[in-house]
Amino acid sequence: MSLNFNTPLFEIIRDKNKCIQCKVCVRQCANEVHWYSSYENIVNSDNNKCVNCHRCVILCPTKAITIRKHRLEFRNNSNWTSNAIKEIQKQADTGGVLLSSMGNPNKLPIYWDKILLNASQVTNPSIDPLREPMETKVMIGRKPDKLKFNKQGDLITDMPPQIELNVPIMFSAMSYGSISKNAHEALARAATKLGICYNTGEGGLNKDFYKYGKNTIVQVASGRFGVYKDYLNAGVGIEIKIGQGAKPGIGGHLPGKKVGADVSVTRMIPIGSDAISPAPHHDIYSIEDLRQLIFALKETTNYSKPIFVKIAAVHNAAAIASGIVRAGADVVVVDGFRGGTGAAPTRVRDNVGIPIEFALASIDQRLREEGIRNSASLVISGSIRNSSDIVKAIALGADAVYIGSAALIAMGCHMCRSCSTGKCNWGIATQQYDLVKRLNPDIMYKRLVNLISAWNHEIQEMLGGMGINAVDSLRGNKLMLRGIDLNETELRILGIKYVGE
């Protein structure tokens, strides 16, 4: 056994004057960072184990704990950064693939921040959402090319199934297994209260949550975990997951230790077995195969639910999206390279896929050029951080967005990016009973409702500022956007003008 070269990332600073040796930190930390020495009557900590999740900081009654970046530095080197060195040491130590959690954290351009919005001045009045109607409802699903009326003026077109969202936001797919039952309950109840939808993810649906079906989208991924007829009919829509922004080209992994009795029943797999989704769907090796699955699901549900197809934003996403629409999907979901995950190979997460802003703009444009934009709704995800990201996404052509990380943060996630360890101190990304019960769904669903309500108010303010009183009139309305700090190619692909133009 060689020497372990790992050095700590964080440093725990305990103010000895404030610490009352109450041991809350010792009990709260699943990573066993803190321990109490009765001999000295002090609480000690092991920096090496700390993931900086802030659980101890927030629960410490005397606020004695501070965590900061560890001061230990490697000699300055712009090429061999400390991260590069540490990753090599870790792999030399274990011989394994590097795993990471949550979205790509690297310093790459965030295009939302390079897009600015318009507002009305003089020639066009802004509209005050406090005093005038301001509509944010959207209908998700395939629309016919046109409506037909008979001679008496009655509508004779049968509408394909639609999902009504009061706000153009949904909670994105996070499986039961990757996150806890309590987290799922909070998401389901918040979606119900808000009149939006949450997505089950690929791990099936716990029996207790079938009652939230009107606000549920069930997912079918390559592992087909928990998929059977009742499950498919449980929600208002079905999502076929082809790929995910955090790990395009590979399937989901759930380690066996997260597969307890309840997850096992829900996923329909033995207790303790690893749930490894195959990289592709083994019944989809081409677009015509996708069509068969789409229609198999439509047949199973008697054509009563829109079928979503979710892909990761990759280089030729526009052509793929067009194929998906032509294959019969009612909703195309595109997940950008910043999208979150419970666990993904680090190299894949940080190097595969493209920014969602570009995938969105090029898909929307492509579908319009082919005259099929109305044939499917376009939902995007992959690091929507706030309401202005949503306004920009809709103006670039999205019908709605999925949020994952933001919803978890509302429930207590502090982005320590250690989901894959299964020791989430906030009770989110864990199946450990003592940790799961820390997340109180009665409180957390309200925090989710607060977040979406706040964002909805902000969206309404921005819409009103632009002189728009329905989100319908923002969709694809690129004149409301201007780019800053972008080159000509970026502007062309986004389809927007530069500031001042």
Add this chain to the structure above:
Amino acid sequence: MINKEGKVKIPSGCAITGIIDKNGNKFNGEDIIKSIALMHERSNGLGGGFAAYGIYPEYKDFYALHIFFDDFNIKIQTEDYIKKNFDIINSESIPTKKNPKIYDPPLIWRYFLNPKKDNIEKKEIDEKEFVFKCVMEINKNFKGAYIFSSGKNMGVFKGVGYPEDIGKFFLLDTYEAYIWTAHGRFPTNTPGWWGGAHPFTLLNWSVVHNGEISSYDANRRFVEMYGYICTLKTDTEVITFLFDMLIRKHNIPLKKAIKIVVAPFWDDIEKEIDPSLKKELKSIRSVYASALINGPFSIILGFEDGILALNDRIKLRPLVVATKDAKTYISSEESAIRVICNNPDKVWMPAGGEPIIALLKKEYR
């Protein structure tokens, strides 16, 4: 260099007026000029125009194309294209009268045309679609030529200047029509291009419009999916295309088309008790979400059978209606109606999103 209209979107405020005689009795352009002239302050001399229905009874079966040409060169090229696709029944320079306030007019011509049957059959489309495609082709690809009127037995007269001067320039007192609409423009920035003035027309549709629609790019990108090409980048153009698409191409009745462009609020739809109406309204808002016109506007849409006046959903622009015997008057201001009709039977302000439809009586259509 300032960009010509069509390269850039120019916001503008405006005055509009419309008159229809439902009995089909025709009257000359003096009244409409008087009415729009009263609202002089609402325009700034950078655009005025008129649409008139019933003015070419002797050519009523032929498409009347009014075209601006920058020079004779482009006129010859355009005429070559026209000759390939149409039989020219007559063509002439549109008569004008010199006016010190109107300067730098382009060449202004009109053509009475019959589409060549063979060409239509080759393309397997109907006659109106054929004419529509030819108009789109010339306006997009013949630089320096611009068709500003393409209906039957109707015509548009417009240009850079105050509307009353444009009206006199085109000798509108010599034309007789049963519908007149007029527009005075207050663009915030324009190099003064004649094609940029209103009304905007396509086939028999004409639109005069006061406002700036905030949904422009959403509407534009929607109609462009259905073969329309927005050469002007003006709100009025896209509104005209929307009505043409909904009513002509999608065959939607006028009253339903109105429900699309000024859709009822979701809250009101939820309150609707009639389930089939509720379903219809939901379908309309779902399928035609991108055809909702947002932002402030008042418009008068003219067509061979009548006019439609419409405000945005929350009435952000003025619109007044009056009736006197068989005549209906619509205007941005009540005073502009009273100056030509001092004793109307009824005067009222329609609510936001409430359509005013004044049609020729059936026997006079």
